[in-house]
Amino acid sequence: MMSLRRVVLALSALAFSAGTLADVTVTAVGVKFEPLVAYIQPGESVNWTAMDAHNVETIGVMIPEGGVEFNTALGENVTQTFDTPGIYVYKCTPHWGARMGGVVVVGEPEDASSILEAYLAAIEGDRGNLLPAKGLIKKAGKDMEANGLM
Numbered sequence: 001m002m003s004l005r006r007v008v009l010a011l012s013a014l015a016f017s018a019g020t021l022a023d024v025t026v027t028a029v030g031v032k033f034e035p036l037v038a039y040i041q042p043g044e045s046v047n048w049t050a051m052d053a054h055n056v057e058t059i060g061v062m063i064p065e066g067g068v069e070f071n072t073a074l075g076e077n078v079t080q081t082f083d084t085p086g087i088y089v090y091k092c093t094p095h096w097g098a099r100m101g102g103v104v105v106v107g108e109p110e111d112a113s114s115i116l117e118a119y120l121a122a123i124e125g126d127r128g129n130l131l132p133a134k135g136l137i138k139k140a141g142k143d144m145e146a147n148g149l150m
Contacts, residue, residue: 023046024045025048025049026049028048028050028100029050031092031100033048033101037104037140037143039105040104040105041106042082042107043083044106046104048077048080049077052075053075054074054075054092054100055072055073055092055093056078056080058071058090062088062119064086067082068082085108085109086109086115087103087105087140088104089140097132101133103137103140105149108149119133120134
């Protein structure tokens with residue numbers, strides 16, 4: 001029997017080879033993003049919707065080397081394409097104190113556990129700005145483990 005992860009990866013590869021990429025939609029609901037963790041393949045996009053009072057800003061120390069940093073305008077639905085594999089942590093700047101943020105996992109990051117540990121270490125170096133990410137990273141780790149990426 002094929003694991004869920006293998007089925008998802010096989011379908012992603014099939015969609016890619018067919019020339020169509022599958023985008024993921026993340027919706028702002030109150031002061032959280034759903035889903036908290038979005039999984040895509042390199043070259044695919046994330047669409048953020050229901051962004052009336054929100055924005056999306058990547059956290060520079062929590063994106064892969066060569067990954068795109070961005071900070072969208074407040075109140076606009078946005079789409080961002082991710083080409084560099086890895087784990088991206090982002091926030092809603094006005095609601096960061098309420099821990100509004102999320103994670104985008106692009107591809108199958110090598111040594112995902114070490115990446116998340118490095119992100120947690122970065123928080124200790126800048127608790128004033130990064131502390132709200134701690135819970136996001138821990139939840140993302142559990143979700144990634146459940147999806148066979150750790």
